[in-house]
Amino acid sequence: MSEFGVNLFTPAGWLPLVFALVMALSILAYVILDGYDLGVGILLQKADDLSQKNTMIASISPFWDANETWLVLGIGILLVAFPLAHGVILGALYLPVALMLIALTLRGVAFDFRVKAKTQHQLLWDQVFYAGSLLASWSQGFMLGQFITGFREELNSYLFSALIGFCLIAGYRLLGAGWLIMKTEGPLQYKAVKWAQRSLWLTAAGVLAISAATPWVSSRIFDKWFSFPNVLMLLPIPAMTLVLFGVMARSLARLPIRLAQDNQYGTAVPFACTVGVFLLSFYGLAYSIFPWLVIDRITIWQAASAPEALLVIFYGVVVVLPIIIGYTIFAYRVFWGKATKLSY
Amino acid sequence: MESLDPVVLARIQFAANITFHILFPTISIGLGWFLLFFKIRFVATQQSHWMDAYQFWIKIFALTFALGVVSGITMSFQFGTNWPGFMNTVGNVAGPLLAYEVLTAFFLEATMLGIMLFGRGRVSERVHTLATFLVAAGTTASAFWILALNSWMHTPAGYAMINGKAHVISWMAVIFNPSFPYRLTHMLMASGLTVAFLLAGISAYRWLKNDKARDVVATLRTAMFVAAILTPLQIIVGDLHGLNTLKYEPEKIAAMEGIWDTQAGAPAVLIAIPDAASQSNHYELAIPKLASFYLTHDWHGEIKGIKAFGEQHPPVAPVFFAFRIMVGVGLLMLAVSWFVAWQIHARKDITALSAKILVVMTFAGWIALVSGWYVTEVGRQPWLVYGVLTTAQAASAVSAKNIATTLLLYFLLYVALLISYISVMFHLAKKAIYKNDLAEQLPQGVQHV
Numbered sequence: 001m002s003e004f005g006v007n008l009f010t011p012a013g014w015l016p017l018v019f020a021l022v023m024a025l026s027i028l029a030y031v032i033l034d035g036y037d038l039g040v041g042i043l044l045q046k047a048d049d050l051s052q053k054n055t056m057i058a059s060i061s062p063f064w065d066a067n068e069t070w071l072v073l074g075i076g077i078l079l080v081a082f083p084l085a086h087g088v089i090l091g092a093l094y095l096p097v098a099l100m101l102i103a104l105t106l107r108g109v110a111f112d113f114r115v116k117a118k119t120q121h122q123l124l125w126d127q128v129f130y131a132g133s134l135l136a137s138w139s140q141g142f143m144l145g146q147f148i149t150g151f152r153e154e155l156n157s158y159l160f161s162a163l164i165g166f167c168l169i170a171g172y173r174l175l176g177a178g179w180l181i182m183k184t185e186g187p188l189q190y191k192a193v194k195w196a197q198r199s200l201w202l203t204a205a206g207v208l209a210i211s212a213a214t215p216w217v218s219s220r221i222f223d224k225w226f227s228f229p230n231v232l233m234l235l236p237i238p239a240m241t242l243v244l245f246g247v248m249a250r251s252l253a254r255l256p257i258r259l260a261q262d263n264q265y266g267t268a269v270p271f272a273c274t275v276g277v278f279l280l281s282f283y284g285l286a287y288s289i290f291p292w293l294v295i296d297r298i299t300i301w302q303a304a305s306a307p308e309a310l311l312v313i314f315y316g317v318v319v320v321l322p323i324i325i326g327y328t329i330f331a332y333r334v335f336w337g338k339a340t341k342l343s344y
Numbered sequence: 345m346e347s348l349d350p351v352v353l354a355r356i357q358f359a360a361n362i363t364f365h366i367l368f369p370t371i372s373i374g375l376g377w378f379l380l381f382f383k384i385r386f387v388a389t390q391q392s393h394w395m396d397a398y399q400f401w402i403k404i405f406a407l408t409f410a411l412g413v414v415s416g417i418t419m420s421f422q423f424g425t426n427w428p429g430f431m432n433t434v435g436n437v438a439g440p441l442l443a444y445e446v447l448t449a450f451f452l453e454a455t456m457l458g459i460m461l462f463g464r465g466r467v468s469e470r471v472h473t474l475a476t477f478l479v480a481a482g483t484t485a486s487a488f489w490i491l492a493l494n495s496w497m498h499t500p501a502g503y504a505m506i507n508g509k510a511h512v513i514s515w516m517a518v519i520f521n522p523s524f525p526y527r528l529t530h531m532l533m534a535s536g537l538t539v540a541f542l543l544a545g546i547s548a549y550r551w552l553k554n555d556k557a558r559d560v561v562a563t564l565r566t567a568m569f570v571a572a573i574l575t576p577l578q579i580i581v582g583d584l585h586g587l588n589t590l591k592y593e594p595e596k597i598a599a600m601e602g603i604w605d606t607q608a609g610a611p612a613v614l615i616a617i618p619d620a621a622s623q624s625n626h627y628e629l630a631i632p633k634l635a636s637f638y639l640t641h642d643w644h645g646e647i648k649g650i651k652a653f654g655e656q657h658p659p660v661a662p663v664f665f666a667f668r669i670m671v672g673v674g675l676l677m678l679a680v681s682w683f684v685a686w687q688i689h690a691r692k693d694i695t696a697l698s699a700k701i702l703v704v705m706t707f708a709g710w711i712a713l714v715s716g717w718y719v720t721e722v723g724r725q726p727w728l729v730y731g732v733l734t735t736a737q738a739a740s741a742v743s744a745k746n747i748a749t750t751l752l753l754y755f756l757l758y759v760a761l762l763i764s765y766i767s768v769m770f771h772l773a774k775k776a777i778y779k780n781d782l783a784e785q786l787p788q789g790v791q792h793v
Contacts, residue, residue, distance in 0.1 A: 068454075081439070324447070
């Protein structure tokens, strides 16, 4: 990283790198984990009846609290490890962030209110849950668009961000539908296949839009992708994404027939493929942007806190993060298999 | 928009958010331990009413926890957006403390909550009890870290300022800073008391509606005995906390006591209207020399007045009134908890009057809690980190218009959620009453579903 005047063998060099990695992984974990439960929220109003809605909610209830905690960790690391960038990024995103927070708040409490409130209010809380999920997803997509276009205060940038907002809704919808295909049975599972089919192409459009737009934001990113031999080395990313979309389309076409024969084979394929698409897109994006936190303005080293403070957090991360991952896996295993009616 | 000062707006917004937020963790910390107690009693005695109590209160716990999580997410964003100067100056201290809170507490409580709520029947009874314990431990660990940071902001220690930034010399000194033990104990006890009165209030409500099921009575008893023990201890801890404040933040004590002039044998001002313009109290009712006695343990001890601190002192009236509200509610809690505990002990039952008082006091803990936090936080002004960084220095460049718009939205949201929260709580109580009514009406031997 000599071009940035950084020696990776000093704490001031490698610590920001490690924290950028942990932050990226937290945000990735958040996008995938809260993505599927936001997606289920977006799909809620399409359910046939209350029983289907309850099953949908039951499939995500044990997890959503912990899923959202990854957002707190991601933003927390941005705040404590890269305070300079935190101010710039969240200052630029002040209004969409506020929108997202209000949406997440409404949605989070609706989980509980929808079963505990008076019967005549329960439908209202379902609508709040749906609207909150939709709005939170859109604002996250909008923020992603703003981030990619380097927070330019231009109409084009806003329009692009708004578009990415809708694409992320589709992406989360696809994740949510994939989750439901995996976790439910019967008519709801069949419906979820239809929902996934309808979300597939808009998600693909979103991936394409982001991939096409990023190189044009900065000539540096353009060179990174299209110089020789990089372009050959990077080719597997779009190629694999394409393959995953193909596998998913095929699986979604076959699933209705299998489900009709009461055959649960391959019900995890759409979800797994969607996760794969998110991973690859995220990797591609990270490759484009690295090592900038604000494109062409602030690098991870410029934004980083003092190495001594980072080192203290680093010890905590090394010890505690594996434990967190361990009990998270335990929790998913406890609720493994088809979602059943949950109450307490 | 010229009249709207962004610093003032940022403070109002942050105060609104943090006031709303603190209501819920306060309940989840205490309630987590009560739930563990109910669960352990059930496992030990196999009496089903302990499980009934557990299952009623876990619903309220889940609701409270959700509100705490979502309002906490808002906080994690606002630390940076509203107070960028805070992280820039003391980020080396605050950053690791906040990071450890997320790592050791947030994930633990959120993940174990899923198992605690939905895992019964999927995991063994022992693992389920363990999950209940870990949720309670997680909420308490969270309080530990955030109060370490908050206390450090009042009594910073273990650091050195280099080029305008705080650098840590000793983490032990940072975490166990002078006010931390007092503040942590005071807060955890406040949490216990808030929950005790919440449990008693809702149980008394059910009792008044003629739902005298065993779990209702057991909850009420447990809550009142805990309150009767905790309240006097809390008063002692509060007094010790006050002495600690006198040593490290004397201007806060001067504001709390409403003492303007430095004097030996200072009076304890019971009621008054402090006036900043004339730097004096109107309509003062005071007991001579008493403040000197309980602050210095000497009838003629000298207490510094607000005038001694020049311009660098907190606004007197809000601190003065908030302190009296907190102490007033605390004394009321003492009287009520002792009286009801005596009733339960001597008469084996409560009276309708005391049940009604308990219903009125359902959220008394919240009032004392919020007043207490206003005393300590407003009392630290104009500092954000005492002696290191002022609130104005830490404020952000976000435009007044943006803050004002979002403030209004947050405010409406919080009011709506608070109303929903309280009404759903009573609705759940009514549902439980209805269920028990139904069970009573069924002839013996018939199982109800």
